[in-house]
Amino acid sequence: MYPQQVHSYLREFFTENDCTILSEDRHYLTVQLTVDIDKKIMNRPFYWQYIEATNSEPNPAQITFITNQTTSSANLYGEAIHFGSPRLNQVFQATRELGAYVEMYEVVDPTIGQAILTPWLGINYKVSYCCDRTKEMLYSFGINLLTGVIKKNFQETLCKTSLETAPGENVFHVQPIIKPIRALQRLEAAINAIIEQDDHSWALEAKKRWQRDQRVLDYFYEDIDDKPECYDIEKKALEEQYETKIKIDIINGGLFYLY
Template sequence: MNNTQIQEYCRKFFAATNSPILRDEPNFLQVELPREIDKELTDRPYYWMWVETIGEPVPNTVLNLVFDPDVEIEDVQRTELIALGCFRLEKIFESARRRGQFVRLTQTDTPSLLRVPFLLTTLKISWMADRRRDEIRSYGINLKSGKIYPELYEQVRDLPFVNSYPESESDSVNRSLLAASLQTGWQQIKDTVLEQLQNDDHSWAEQAKERLQSEIDQLETYYQSLLLENEQKQVNLAAEKELRIAELKWRSQPRIEVQPIHFALLYLDATQLTDSSSGT
């Protein structure tokens, strides 16, 4: 990310968190932090404990952020440089990750009668052994029909959304039904992912097992030679060998890990979507 991209990212973050941007200039943002955002971007828990104990109002923090070390801002004496690796930007990234783990959005360019709830999830799938391959996949499910949409994110990422519940989902009864549908939908997505992974080509795992066994055989040969030379240390060497083999298996045993990254409850017009699945 260059300076312009970092500033644009920060601008979007502050807009999304309702943090007023007081000044927006090339390589400079002046931002007022609401209390909730201040807590996330600053490391002063004892200050906030004191503020909330005395119960008196305190002025919001104002940050003066520059994105170029050579820039000078008139009538601003103290500025903070924002660059990759700095404390404040890492806090912004951390807050964005946490806040983005679950979102609720409603499509705005379609009649309300056509909108139905979808669960969208982004998964990180890792094929791990002595080598590793990671892949990001998205899956969506129509919570009314149960239909799965692989790579739903690609279809909805450019749609206009607003962060709100439709009126039809505003009462507690509908929300209770929705909660049950979300659990069922998530289980269906997990079942779909598991089925896909089971049907994948597993030659990589067989090859990894062969490499692992080769390394174990080498360890066995090595420790056998040590045991012949050090008969008095047989117990210790045997224990050390088992530990080395266990470490080797822990590091190189082929396995697949699936990690959910984001969830979204989306109210979409299903008639605008295409079914990219085959036989799902």
Template structure:
């Protein structure tokens, strides 16, 4: 996951959790967040503080998290794809709910129809003895099958509400959610097959070299011991290249497609 992706994800995460985003000197390389009571309890691991505050009925002072995404910034916790804090927040995101239903709030009441869009946010992990993650966000209109890659960035530009706005109505999906998920899955698979797999070839080369060393160590033993089998299996688990796609969250969004189409169409 790139630093810009991490930054955008954290902004979305804390904004959706109704945490306050505090002003910073550099909006791209810094993020300062005033946690809500619920988010403080979830992330900060200070049960004794909350037990005491709730026992005496005092007004709590929730924590402020200060993140930095570049070495140019000295203040704050450096957060990146391998940092424990990011994985803690990703876990929290999953536990807080993977599915949401929202509606676009539109100013123009002349076109009150809102079309259904399925949004799926996924984490794509490239794994061998090294690991790299990236976030993939796909949107599929459930009427005509229009597909947009990077759909979360589209949603970030829209005014959304959990309540259907007055004078608006929703159009009935022609594509089922199950069928929509299958379409997105097939698209992701086809895109992954087009990618460069040099990283996997390099991992296989390193794997082969370590296997040669292992075989050389046991070459004088006609009957290989159980330890040899275990070490060989361990090398396989360490080096074998694989791509894993896991769901982060999903949502059904009723939107006025004319607000962002046709420029962003990926497929249909």
């Protein structure tokens, strides 16, 4: 996930959850959190317990997130946030808790008269390549529920589009031809195709590191015929550490009617 994608995702998340963006550049954004979002992503349970117990005035955090660590952002004071960082993972978790699925309609200028909105299913995926090291990637796809056309980087399109939770009076939204469950299967096939075409040398390298550490472990116990329980425990720990797996998680998604 590139810095600009992280930036766009955060802007969309905070805007949708009524957090005021106080200032912003392509390297950072400063946000006034709401009470609910502060509780979900700022790790201040004792503070909020005190506020609620004493019925005090809440003071949700105001924070600057630095989304691109470059020379132009070197003098910024704030929290660096990037794909794989604990804070961004908390934002992903908050997204799931607050509502992983939405239905929204593009706002169309009423002066153009009657407008027809086309249904799209949009899904944001997180793909994790896991072993003793973890690599995570974010993919965003949209599929047209009339034609079946799949569009990459769909989240970026949504970030540039004005959306509301109810259709405007001047729009007519077409009902989907392709069922969402079938569309989801097509998107899963698309994400699997990307994974299959990716470079998987990381798995081979992990296997080599596993074999190396296994040889070291065997060396320490090579003169012992009846291996003790601690040997089996350490061997199992190496397996859990180096075993390679790929996880595909849906971060969120929705049905979007676009002009």
